[in-house]
Amino acid sequence: MLVIGEVHTGLLQNSGEISESTCRQVLGLMAGESVRVSRRPIVHALSPERLTGVDCALPAASRSRIRGVGTVVSRCAVTGGRVAQGSSYVRVVRSETDRRLPWSHYLSRPGVVEVLGKAKAADLAEGFTGDPAPGCLDLGAVSGRFLDLVQASPLLDRRAPFKIPRTSLRWVAETGEPSIRFTLHTEQERTLRLTHPGPFTPAVVDLCEDLATHDWLLTSLLVIVERARIGATPGAQAVARLAPAIDHLMHLWMPAARVEEWLTPFWESLERRPGFTRQWRSLVDRVRDQVAMNTLALLSATAEAGRR
Amino acid sequence: MTPVHATFGEVAAERRIASVPLSHVSVELGHLYMEDFEAGPDRLREQFRRVAPWLATVRSLWRERVPGGRARVSTCFLVDDYFSRFSTPAELVPMVLEAAAEHDLSIDYLARESACAQSGGVELARLVEDRLVDDPPPETDGSRPPVKETGWLCNGSRSPRTAPLQAMGKARPWEPPAQNAKRGHSIFVDVELWDEKGPRRTWSCPFLAAVWQLLRLGLLRSEGRVPLPPVALDGGWPRDWDGLPAVVRLNPQAAPFSAYTTLSVLSPRFLPVELAVRTILSQVAVDDEVLRQVATRSESEGVRLEEELVDRISYVFV
Amino acid sequence: MLVFAISDKGGTGRSVTGTNIVYRHALQGNDVCYLDFDFGSPTAGAIFSVSAVARGTPENGLHEYLRGECPQPRRVDVWAESDREGLRTRPPGAGRLVLLPGSEGGGELSALTDEIVGRCVQLFGRLEEEFDLCMIDVSAGRSFTAELVLAATVRMPAVPFRWLVFHRWTRQHIIAADGLVAGADGLLDVGSRFGHDREDLRDRIRFVRTAVLEPDAAELVGLRDEQRAWLSACDSELRELAGRHGVGRTAMLGKIPLDPVLQWREQLITDEDVLASKIANAETAAAFDELAKKIVDDSAWEGL
Numbered sequence: 001m002l003v004i005g006e007v008h009t010g011l012l013q014n015s016g017e018i019s020e021s022t023c024r025q026v027l028g029l030m031a032g033e034s035v036r037v038s039r040r041p042i043v044h045a046l047s048p049e050r051l052t053g054v055d056c057a058l059p060a061a062s063r064s065r066i067r068g069v070g071t072v073v074s075r076c077a078v079t080g081g082r083v084a085q086g087s088s089y090v091r092v093v094r095s096e097t098d099r100r101l102p103w104s105h106y107l108s109r110p111g112v113v114e115v116l117g118k119a120k121a122a123d124l125a126e127g128f129t130g131d132p133a134p135g136c137l138d139l140g141a142v143s144g145r146f147l148d149l150v151q152a153s154p155l156l157d158r159r160a161p162f163k164i165p166r167t168s169l170r171w172v173a174e175t176g177e178p179s180i181r182f183t184l185h186t187e188q189e190r191t192l193r194l195t196h197p198g199p200f201t202p203a204v205v206d207l208c209e210d211l212a213t214h215d216w217l218l219t220s221l222l223v224i225v226e227r228a229r230i231g232a233t234p235g236a237q238a239v240a241r242l243a244p245a246i247d248h249l250m251h252l253w254m255p256a257a258r259v260e261e262w263l264t265p266f267w268e269s270l271e272r273r274p275g276f277t278r279q280w281r282s283l284v285d286r287v288r289d290q291v292a293m294n295t296l297a298l299l300s301a302t303a304e305a306g307r308r
Numbered sequence: 309m310t311p312v313h314a315t316f317g318e319v320a321a322e323r324r325i326a327s328v329p330l331s332h333v334s335v336e337l338g339h340l341y342m343e344d345f346e347a348g349p350d351r352l353r354e355q356f357r358r359v360a361p362w363l364a365t366v367r368s369l370w371r372e373r374v375p376g377g378r379a380r381v382s383t384c385f386l387v388d389d390y391f392s393r394f395s396t397p398a399e400l401v402p403m404v405l406e407a408a409a410e411h412d413l414s415i416d417y418l419a420r421e422s423a424c425a426q427s428g429g430v431e432l433a434r435l436v437e438d439r440l441v442d443d444p445p446p447e448t449d450g451s452r453p454p455v456k457e458t459g460w461l462c463n464g465s466r467s468p469r470t471a472p473l474q475a476m477g478k479a480r481p482w483e484p485p486a487q488n489a490k491r492g493h494s495i496f497v498d499v500e501l502w503d504e505k506g507p508r509r510t511w512s513c514p515f516l517a518a519v520w521q522l523l524r525l526g527l528l529r530s531e532g533r534v535p536l537p538p539v540a541l542d543g544g545w546p547r548d549w550d551g552l553p554a555v556v557r558l559n560p561q562a563a564p565f566s567a568y569t570t571l572s573v574l575s576p577r578f579l580p581v582e583l584a585v586r587t588i589l590s591q592v593a594v595d596d597e598v599l600r601q602v603a604t605r606s607e608s609e610g611v612r613l614e615e616e617l618v619d620r621i622s623y624v625f626v
Numbered sequence: 627m628l629v630f631a632i633s634d635k636g637g638t639g640r641s642v643t644g645t646n647i648v649y650r651h652a653l654q655g656n657d658v659c660y661l662d663f664d665f666g667s668p669t670a671g672a673i674f675s676v677s678a679v680a681r682g683t684p685e686n687g688l689h690e691y692l693r694g695e696c697p698q699p700r701r702v703d704v705w706a707e708s709d710r711e712g713l714r715t716r717p718p719g720a721g722r723l724v725l726l727p728g729s730e731g732g733g734e735l736s737a738l739t740d741e742i743v744g745r746c747v748q749l750f751g752r753l754e755e756e757f758d759l760c761m762i763d764v765s766a767g768r769s770f771t772a773e774l775v776l777a778a779t780v781r782m783p784a785v786p787f788r789w790l791v792f793h794r795w796t797r798q799h800i801i802a803a804d805g806l807v808a809g810a811d812g813l814l815d816v817g818s819r820f821g822h823d824r825e826d827l828r829d830r831i832r833f834v835r836t837a838v839l840e841p842d843a844a845e846l847v848g849l850r851d852e853q854r855a856w857l858s859a860c861d862s863e864l865r866e867l868a869g870r871h872g873v874g875r876t877a878m879l880g881k882i883p884l885d886p887v888l889q890w891r892e893q894l895i896t897d898e899d900v901l902a903s904k905i906a907n908a909e910t911a912a913a914f915d916e917l918a919k920k921i922v923d924d925s926a927w928e929g930l
Contacts, residue, residue, distance in 0.1 A: 010755060011755070013755060029438075030435075030438040030439070031431060031434040031435045031437075031438045031530075032430070032434075032435040032438075032528075032529065032530035032531060032535075033438075033531070034323075034531050034532070036320065036321050036322070036323060037318075037320045037321060038318045038320070038321035039318060039320075040316065040318065050438075050441075051441040051593050052441070052450055052454070053441050053442055053443060053444035053448065053454070054444055054448050054449060054450050055444045055445070055446050055447070055448050055488075056446075056447055056448055056449035056450070057449070069444075071441060071593070072450060088450075100446075100488075100489070102489050102590065102616065102618075103443035103488065103489065103590050103591060104589075104590040104591075104616040104617055104618050104619075105615070105616055107441060107590075107591070107592070107593045107594075107616075107617070108599065108615055108616055108617070110593055110596050134451075134696075134697075135447070135449055136449060137449050137450060138449050138450045138451035138697060139450060141450055141451040141452070141697050141698075142450045144752075145453060145748075148748055148751060148752070151751060151755065152747075152751055152782070154783075154784075156784065157784055158754075158782075158784035158785050158786075159784075160755070163657055163755065163756050163757055163758050164755075164756060165755075165756040166752075166755065166756070227655070229718070229719055232718065232719070233719075451697035452694060452697060453744075458740075469739075471736075471737060472736055472737075473693050473735060473736060473737055473739070473742070474665075474689065474693070474732065474733040474734065474735060474736055475666070475733040475734040475735070475736045476733045477733055477736065
């Protein structure tokens, strides 16, 4: 019917970026399963997947009661040794019966939630990206706990260079005529509606996680630039407040780095409107200009002092 | 210039899962505890006498089921060296083999129970523990972590706490526990998986038995590799259990150790243990890829397997 | 940084001082939050002038969260939801100011379970990720709430935390404040029972004196010489007592002068209250401002 998921993204709670080998330990969430690491064009580490059992109402825009039973797939990721994610999703399918089956039935279909009774995909898609009622399937809570697992790792020193809220991206993917809709809600909440050609594959999840990473980077850089109060505070002070962005964020922008080729057109269309990279570049330029101007001011002050 | 199609791969970013040779059925001829050993060889002979006709039955059933009648049946025998250490392999194994031979039984594989906990650097029990996915009671929406009693696993919801958590708050009346998949009335099962005294964790007998079933079904992997493959023994039986490989191949012509299905012939006193084993196994999420491998293979040789794991396990209690 | 605010007895001005410190810290450009763990009487909403949660929130309060009855506690953005004109716009350069209210009609915890501690750890961990300062109002005296946060902080060894013990400048309060920290079953005893290092924990505890009347304060100008001399003698006696009880100058982070505004209406003291309407004393605002800086100033927290 459709696939729904939620990604939570935050700053890894460590003073500096962590090495690939530390990533492997932090993300080793399951004995006997290795962490998958790719190094090009940016180090990206992905934990083994784990399942969570659910039996509850699914969010429906019509508020009709739709019961789903099955398992949620979750995993954690660390990008550039700096950005941490907890990500969960389920494939929603119709059940062949309208009663709950033995648990082992659902375990043999990992990541599938079966709907008991009638449901319309559009109703669920609207409900999930709208305002889900309490008591409905809460993928955000599951993802949040997986992100907690990473952040609470004893290998992290919890001395992050700046404080920043997590963001959440709730997504719905369906098969059909290609389209993508990215919506900002509150400061930390985003939704994504994606219609892709052909059947669902986990590559769609990679795309959503990649978008979430970059949206978080952009959101965080905006916050840091706002906190610096460029123009309202002395140059040196503003530059000092911009420093964490330079040290920890600015090299992480790698849009569509891990997106399969057939899905890159979705990224490209978001680059045209709203233009993620355009906004990122302009912010990065602003930060660099501030640093350059401040350096010039310092240099001329030093020269002045030398002449005297 | 025409566009160049680039392919780039990274080994560390891919996941590889080894496959394992499979019989049609793995028959467990017995499970030896210290008390059985202490009861002397007669107890063993009695066990094998009871098992023999069932093994013959299973063989003929599978011959009928498999095209061409080429049924692959392997037999195994488990010795408990985890909960208590007794005797030595050198003394015990020949005695077991002799008793089996008296009833024309051949034991293909001999395994040590402690290997189900940990062996050769692989902690099988931990591996299975991390694969447990709790059976969710209705109204489980993911918003809270699964309700856990550390070290226990149940098939439903436990009695809620009755004492209030708030000063001057109301106490709740007692409510019974409930089985998730109840039919009218509950059969609530709560299984202790392990206990810890200081730093040492002791896995429970049902938990190790669940690991043993998964091992026989060829459904476990560690870092993508098959853990504890059977080893033929060169030379004599060692004087120490730790010197014995986890799974020993006794018969060079034996069908593969792991199998699509398992059968255990057991004394009825193991009934509660096996109920607990099924409670555990019905909450183990086996790797997707491994399940697919087994399904593809069985289909290719025209064997229809039960979809659910617990339905591939059968017992004879005699 | 987690900062736990506790007092030896009720009525010390713990909540009003804590909220004012948090408010000043936000004005200094930091993102801050205030958690109302005073479960028996959650009234921090009133101090922040958020009438909707003046006596706690009817839904999704901290008690419900800790008891597992709601997945996440409610957050109130004070800059957006306060009823006070002077608080409703975020001043330029100020950080976020967020209140997590308790539950309306809530009561003190009557037991401590592993689940409750786990939820508390999750809450603290997440807040610490996004706020520079999280102040947790732990209520007065020995309580399950104090036990809870001691148990929670053991489980998150890398998360920095500090304790502020509020007490008034009287004989009984000095003795009680010392007892709460160093006495039998006090913070140090219970903390080390849970696995804290006793000396390390002691280094993380400082005292804040509230409603202090300095012998040279302007309010005392009209006093007779005899009264002034008596006050001065009392003060030095108290100082001697405080020194003996480990509540002396070295263990003190700051003191808040007696201010009628704080006595008669517990509220945030804004610069407007000092400069425009002049109902509050400039010294009071300055004391809050100073404490808001000292709370994160490591040199003020060097080993005793």
